[in-house]
Amino acid sequence: MTVPHEPLHTQQETLDPTDWVAFRARAHAMVDAAIDKMASTTEGRVWHEPPASLKASFNASLPMQGHGGDATQTMLTGLLPYGVGNTHPRFFGWVHGGGTPGNLIADIAAAAINANLGGRDHGAMYVEKQVNQWCRALFEFPETASGLVVSGTSIATIIALKTARDQCLEFASRSEGLAGAKLTGYTSTQTHSCVARAFDILGLGTHALRKIPVNGSFEIDTKALEVAIAADQAAGFTPFVIVGTAGAVNVGAIDDLEALADIAASRGLWFHVDGAFGALGVLSPRLKPRLSGIKRADSLAFDFHKWLHVNYDAGFVLMRSEAAHRKAFSERPDYLKGAERGLAAGNPWPVEYGPELSRGFRSLKIWTQLNEHGIDKLGEMVTRNCEQASYLAERVQEAPVTELLAPVAMNICCFRYVVPDYGVGQLNALNEEIVVQLQLKGIAAPSTTLLKGCTAIRVNITNHRTQFSDLDILLDAIIEIGAELAPQFA
């Protein structure tokens, strides 16, 4: 028995509150403010431009002395109205998810646990394993497949393509680099820029990614693909990967994934699918048949923060060959050695499947979303967004002043306001301005893109809050603003 003795040191200060009652009240006030924001998100303006005073308040000098919890909380609360607008039902820009109130609770729980998911044996790791298992089931990958929760499709793509690169070079590239290998990859002109960026980061160079033309539906031309691969082989290059897209960012086109899987299989190439938002189309009976090729992919990158409405950020990379995945990343120095028992158990660790060691508890948001709402309901939201895009396309085609610019493959509708006798330059400028006005007026927030030289008003619907009436509001506003602005562009 040790004898209680006088402490050697007096109690030292920590970063914890001295008054937990006051802290509890402050935390509850923030929870209330956050719920108020979420409960009222369907009302009012889509986007509030951050005021000059707010911008200026973030030019403060480095706080040598803390301002304390209350002053900090005032600043936090002041930030709440100035989101990008993606929680609003009429946010249609780029591809953003709307998030859910349930994820607010998950984030509080995750912050309380404050887990590091680089590895080791603790509760959070089992949540992550569950998410991995659900992803395999969702995309009909084998039980032996591996995966990693990441921040988004951009990093998921880097992880997948590094594995493809290393496998092609028999993993010597991990120590020797490319050593003169002339690797080439193939994708369509519609592919997201993160694929070229991955080629850059992986030392392959963006020119090694061959951009294959698309057909009238913006899907990769598979004949041109085969010609390009053969030409590169004849010229001494080493083709190693085909990247197909399930839901291309411009118009939502889905490549013929089965055909790409066949071509990759017949030539021994890695088949990667960028399914950032579109892969979740497998939840919808309407889209599922067109996505059957995903289950033949060697790797798939997709986001939970887009069409599954998980609050930012959460993406995933799914890999058919666990062995290749681990061989491309595993590097466990002595201080990270695993064990059979104790805290260092639970092997293999996520650190063996990606570039990061410390990793936050993103998987809790994902688990919460799937667990709370279930696949059936999340799938209904996907289907409804597609029906809404088709509905908008019908209205666009009916109206004499609007013109559809691309077929609607899933949830994206691209069109423009037209004025008879206006040239393409005038129409492009007019449509750019219509979109800016919609955003500034707070009515709706579509974005723009360029399709065959024409500026399109691009309406992406990955939003569980969007109602059909929101699309009426959008189109009516476009027609009104278009008529008002048209004379300025004459």
Ligand SMILES: *Cc1c(COP(=O)(O)O)cnc(C)c1O
């Ligand atoms: C959003 C998107 C990406 C990039 O995903 P992040 O999560 O933003 O990194 C890649 N491809 C497509 C088709 C996308 O829509």
